Amino acid sequence: MRQFYQIFLLPVLLLFPYLINGQTFTQTVKGRITDKESKTALPGAAIALMQKDSLLKGTSTDADGYFRLDNIPLGKHTIEVSYVGYQKLSLPGIIVNSGKEVVLSIELEEAVVNMNEVVVRANNKEGTINEMASVSTRTFSVEETERYAGSRQDPARMASNFAGVQGTNDSRNDIVIRGNSPAGLLYRLEDVDIPNPNHFAIAGTTGGPVSILNNKVIGTSDFMTGAFPAEYGNALAGVFDLKMRNGNNSTHEFTGQFGILGVELSAEGPISKTAKSSYLATYRYSTLRIFQALGIEIGTTAVPNYQDASFKLNFPVGKKSNFSVFGIGGTSQIDIIVSKFAEPPRDIYGDTDRDQYFGSTMGVVGASFSRSMSSSTFTKLTLSTSVSKSNAHHDLVDRDTTLKVIGLTPILGYTFLQGKSTLAWYINHKFSVRNTVKAGFFIDRYQFNFIDSVSIKEPSDTFINRFDYRGSTFLLQPYVQTRHRLTEDLTLNAGLHSQFLTLNNSFSLEPRVGLKWKFSPTQALSAGYGIHSQMQPTYIYFYHLPVANGFVMHNKNLGFTRSHHLVLSYDHTFSPHVRLKAETYYQSLWDVPISIKPSSFSLLNQGSTFERFFPDTLTNAGTGKNYGIELTLEKFFSNHYFFMVTGSLFDSKYTGSDKVKRNTDFNGNFAMNLLAGTEYAIKNKTFTFGGKITWAGGRRYSPVDTISTVKSTDIVYIDSQRNSQQFDDYFRADIKLGFKLNSRKLTHEIAVDLVNVLNVKNVLSLTYTYNRYNPSLSRLREEYQLGFLPLFYYKVDF
Template sequence: MVDKETKAVLIGVTVMVSDMAPAPGTATNDRGEFSLDSIPVGKHDITLSYMGYEGRTLRDVLVTSAKEVILPLEMEERVVKMNDVVVTRKREHINDMALASTRTFDVQETERYAGSRSDPARMSSNFAGAQGGDDSRNDIVIRGNSPQGVLWRMEGVDIPNPNHFNIPGTTGGPVSMLNSKLLANSDLFMGAFPAEYGDAVAGVFDVRLRNGNNKKYEFTGQLGLLGTEALAEGPISRKAGSSFLVNYRYSTLQIFQGLGIKVGTTSIPQYQDASFKLNFPMGKKGDLSFFGLGGLSRIDLIVSTLTEPEPQLYGESDRDQYFKAGSGVVGGTYGITLNDKNYMKFTIAQSASNVWALHTKVFRNASFAVDSMKDVLGYDFNVASTVAHWYINKKISPRQTLKYGIVNKYYSVSFLDSSRQYPTSRQDWQLRENYKGGTDLVQAYIQYKLRPSEVMTLTGGLHAQYLTHNGSKALEPRAGMRWAASGKDIVTAGYGLHSQVQPLYQYFAHLPQDPPGIMQNYNVDFTRSHHFVAGYERILGPHLRLRTEAYGQYLYNVPIERRIGSSYSGLNQGSTFSRNFPDTMQNTGTGYNYGIEATLEKTFSKGFYLLLTGSAFDSKAAGNDGVYRNTDYNTQYAVNLLLGYEKKIGKYSTLTTGAKATTIGGKLYSPVDVAASNALGDIVVVDSQRNSLRFAPYYRVDLKLGIRINAKRLTHEIAVDLVNVANTKNILSLTYSSDLAAQGVAYPFYTQYQLGFLPIFYYRLDL
């Protein structure tokens, strides 16, 4: 147990299991630790109280027979003496400077969500303002922004895309490398985020790893269709309180093939990942930890062996594709309480990512037989980065807190790309990128929090960033307000100016007709965005609350092509399996997003939870022709309904059930130019009518059924996730088919559908 600002150990905090009678209790020792033994399995409420600090109640903490429950807790000093307040654990923002547009990612709660595949990104798409709608990827689309605008952070430092099969310039992918079993509660920021976060214009997912058990050794094994994994944790030194936590997973999707279940591709993905955290307390004031996350993935998407056309969810129908990717980060962090007013933390990490691909075009005749094949695309992209984050948290008084720090991220890059795919008759290779070098993104920030009264909190700050290779710079003000108008009403507001670098490979690309040293987009500036948010929250009961938020965003300095009449906007990239090589760009584009969101939530109590979220919004962008058009992400609305029920069966077993219904506005697409598409060998849209057409709305229902059995020192869990249980045919895209063109079809395009019914099972053993 520590002070929220200074991380100083709190000795003598009273801890009670308040839902039991009589209520078992204890107090924290001289290291801020506590232990409660012989607590029955099931859900319990834990109440904390300490003189001079706000009281807290943690609702529905799950106790099983196998694993000890570890609760890293913080308490906030009172401004004035008053009665204790009850704060549910999932509602407490981990970042104390976040007052608006923030959702705490509670691992215990979100693991109940049906259809989420234990993927943190897919879990977060159930929150108001963050939606998915693409079964092939887990991109987080926040308030109509490109998912490219989302920053991933782990343990205080920026990390590369934490997904398997990731493509440069994206932040999502088909399979996450993050394992929810290792995560502590984390924050998802969806607008006007605090000053310590930079290089993002859409949102931030600030991921925290939990510490391993420092008292006893524990093991988790899991077998499932999406992965077979093992997790181990335990003490390194019980006396010192140090611990380890390590996890390894590899893919088992080949089981699909044996069961005859189609997953949208004829090839089986291969992937494996590992993660760890080592924690070493350094006396009562310091803490040293090391962490890491890494994964490898590859897939060979082979269509040349097909004897008839078959839709490919993950690949293209006219080529064999060979793809390999790998990424990882390893780092260390040291935090120390300097005195009763100051806390300092320093984190340094090294990350690396590699993506390699080769595409071989398959030419067929009118009877679908293979005529010939030729290599048409190859690339090898490598990015290594060293990132360091240093900050000091200073408690000026119980009313005032100051936080300031520096983030430095140096990139070392190697990009090689060559293509001869368009038109299909091309024989000469076009070199589009051949660069080795580096650049440095330097960031600094200062944040101030003022609590003039117990019911009012204000924050303000500045964030600055500078990109060395072309001199791009930004100075960004941030502000927030939270007013607890009464015991049941909360009003929030926030503003922020945010900036982001472009995908690195675009800076160093060159036009095929130019030598590699002439990089047409080398000096492109940051994309910038003003965020305005205002929210209202009404507490309807101990476990029920309604939250609404309205927002507006104005994006400017957006890269668009200099080409006269072009509708291209940098706001439309970042959510596909393709990289983007625009023509010469300039920072004169604009865009806007505005909307309203609502959340009705009943937190888990009496065996039942409910989450109903809805958002209505508009998202537009203008290219060089000055016309505001729908962005690729302007689905206009999204609604999620999640229900869950748990019931104890006998003394030691629990039945778990869950359901989810999602509807999202239809994806946008553009009219096609058939003649130009046939001449090029790929889809060519009518530029002036970009995103003027819309597919049918997306709709999906998921169910989850499971049972948890608490045996002596063991916990078994068996569950099945029934994704798209109604087998709804949702449209993903319109795709050009060179095979249909070869057969003389007048309209050589086919509709590509998303995943159908997909049952996902797992068996988990905790001991």
């Protein structure tokens, strides 16, 4: 701990000469205004930059929709945009620093009632990027990933603060939505579906300990928790629809960051100022190995090693078209070597009787072409390819009675390699100010190379293959959706999504509908319904059990898991900065894979651990049910502070092949979050303080079958009593402190995140560990989540 504070104080000392600098600096705010549906430029739109409700400066867009405001004082400002025939838009909390220009991409929505000046005003926090999302959608910005205490600049951990989302696993960023498995989440980036974007990823999961997504390239995006529109498919729980921002097309800018989680570099700027083309790129390398090399204690002998990068190149083609190339990717590795120690250590990451080598890789590269075909029609075509890989190798460590290593025996090895090529296209046509149609498709070609071998003792020491498959399949997803604005205050969204998996001819047809009624200037009621389906994690299809005449992939013909979503929502805006939202929902799942043999097993419980799962013969005969109510009270940042209070009461049940209704693994029954923060600026210096409290129901677990556990030397639960027990409630308090200093053309920022500041011992799971060198030690014990964890970073923009 002492070494942590020494490292944290180093950048503070380096910045000390600037602290007495009292100069006043300014910056440029610029961007482009377009129609939300056709993406065409809006020339002559009025832009007003406000500070404390007073007009500071104004301008209008040029013939191509661009605007520029120079010499803007540093701090937080509000930008108001208006255009004849369109709803007026207010963007509060725009942060202006000296190190980088502010570049905005703003879309306006046409008003149903055509008047000289439309008085209806929309706040960017009230709407969504996807205009056809009626319910359960939250738009978030990069600033929120940095402002929320405990989020670690991770979009997934930031989302865990929203109502209906559980974030009660300190070691992973799995997104558990309304009692669903995190495997039911869809990650979409730049309009294409992507693999698990996390380091140390395991097949069949969507989370991990460290995100590959870098918040420095992510633009304003949508997060959906249910009844999502027809363009989203192959998901049961929610959607993370992420957008990458474009780089600055007129000025080269750079960012350097150093912290506990990594060393980062990012750059952006113009490729051609005349053509307004730009680049944006980031790279991050884990600093944990650096700290270990310096002799700094990091709490484990196994050092996680990871690096990742992302980029976007943007090329306007004339006034109506655009071409872009984008990509993200990362690699990670951890080696747990117990054979190098005189005696087996107790290591949080693995077993004490084997050397373990694990690595993972994920990458996506794509190109897109978009064109405004007319003032009412917009189309976009995207091609991408992605890869996800995880591999491991285990050697059993054999020791003599003096604990000296006398041999290493290979006992496990696997490589899961999955590629995917995607063709995505859509066209958006506005027939009138009231009616818009969007239609398109996704064509995904999956390629598999799965190999897995394990050593077995019976009948003799030998290796068997659990996976050995090479092949490919297609997933086809056409869709159409419409938006009909019956009045200025009443909007109907409806659509149809379809899925077809060529591997086993699974097919689904999924209607979706949503209605939003703004029955007063400050209140709205919304409703959404849809059928949603999802293919199984791909490795499920190809696992095989040995039979008399070879191997049979006994789960290859599993169909989609399906669900009904029904959501009702009430929204009350008390002021431009204070909002109350309440939602109630019901989700019914069917065709859930469960085992043919009577048991408590259901695939609804999988997808949230570092452990792999080897399914017995499964059938689509299981069911599930999730229902609950959620409440959010939020004050957006204004007058130096913000707060958000979220609460969820829910129930999550499932039925396995033994016909018994049980709690799912994710049924905590309640979750509450309280976030708050304040920020004060003194000339060119800004001080921030934030806090977060999370209180949620404890994790479910099953009683242990003691006799079977001792016999197998691995924990065995009583199947008939699955999830009948519950650990104590989860509680965690986080604090975030930050300091920002603006100097000429530089912005310095230092922040420290104090995670679990009260050092509460939250139970993660039960484990069984037999120490043959000290048999008197308790074999069954509770494993706890992370204790007090201080994290810091120093960032400079220039």
